[in-house]
Amino acid sequence: MTSLTKKQWLRKKRRRKYIKLITVTMLSMVIVFTIVMMFVTVLKNTHNNGYTVLDFLQPSRIIAKPGITEKFLTPNEYSRPQTPLAEVNSIVIHYTANPGTGAESNRNYFENLRINKVTYASSHLIIGLEGEIIQCVPLDEISFASNDRNNDTISIECCHPDATGKFNDKTYNSLIALTAWLCCQYDLGRDDIIRHYDVSGKLCPLYYVEYEDAWEAFKDDVMSYIDDNAVEN
Numbered sequence: 001m002t003s004l005t006k007k008q009w010l011r012k013k014r015r016r017k018y019i020k021l022i023t024v025t026m027l028s029m030v031i032v033f034t035i036v037m038m039f040v041t042v043l044k045n046t047h048n049n050g051y052t053v054l055d056f057l058q059p060s061r062i063i064a065k066p067g068i069t070e071k072f073l074t075p076n077e078y079s080r081p082q083t084p085l086a087e088v089n090s091i092v093i094h095y096t097a098n099p100g101t102g103a104e105s106n107r108n109y110f111e112n113l114r115i116n117k118v119t120y121a122s123s124h125l126i127i128g129l130e131g132e133i134i135q136c137v138p139l140d141e142i143s144f145a146s147n148d149r150n151n152d153t154i155s156i157e158c159c160h161p162d163a164t165g166k167f168n169d170k171t172y173n174s175l176i177a178l179t180a181w182l183c184c185q186y187d188l189g190r191d192d193i194i195r196h197y198d199v200s201g202k203l204c205p206l207y208y209v210e211y212e213d214a215w216e217a218f219k220d221d222v223m224s225y226i227d228d229n230a231v232e233n
Contacts, residue, residue, distance in 0.1 A: 061230040061231065061232060063184045063231075064229065065181055068125070068133045068134075069132065070134075071134050072136065072137065072138065073110055073122060074111060077114075078117055078119070078121075079111065079122035080141065082141055083141060084142075085141055086152070088139075088152060088154055088188070089153065089192065090149065090153045090154075090193070091179055091182050091183065091188060091193050092146045092153045092155045092156070092194055092195070092196055093158065093196070093218075094158065095157070095205035095206055095207070096159050096160065097165070097204065097206070099160060099161060099163050102129055102130075103132050103159060109121075110123070122143040123157035124145070124155050124156065125155070125156045125178065126156075126158075126159070127159060127171050128159050128171065129161060131173060139154060146196060146200075147200045154186075160207070164207055166207040172218075176221050177225065180226045180230075183226060190220075190223050193222060195208055195215065
């Protein structure tokens, strides 16, 4: 057997080292690529299910999703621009300021903005007078509801029977369940439930601006609902 010189032996050792390094690097790249592709696939699926990227960060508590009817607005620049919602830091409560109207008619108002183009407006969700919940915008897109907080909030529009803006029991109970579910989905707390008024000073939702105690009681009811119904994930 031919013996190697020291120089040849060192060259062979370096070659083996390089081959090993290249092999490890390639395997690492394959693993990273596979993980990225799996994550991209998940992100693509979230859009159709109405969830955001943050839903897959595993909330600490889970709660049953209330009944929601998806009636997404037609993509358009006035009410559904399809701008991605990168994060959710608050849930914003609104009222329609249109006494006696239901969830369907308010949803249709947002839909028709693509035609009449009178303003920019929409909401992720609308709760009607019978407690029905209609989703107008996927939760991974912004809605035009909360001024400069559109980019990090989910908005809930609520119908009301009269000019006081006070929600009836059916609307109120659905609002509690929906807000509680969203808080669990995005790991939000009591202080993350806000009014449109807290964003821009607009008197919305009117009843909860005029009656601060009622607003605090609503947030207490949401937290109690979570305590009674949520389970640790």
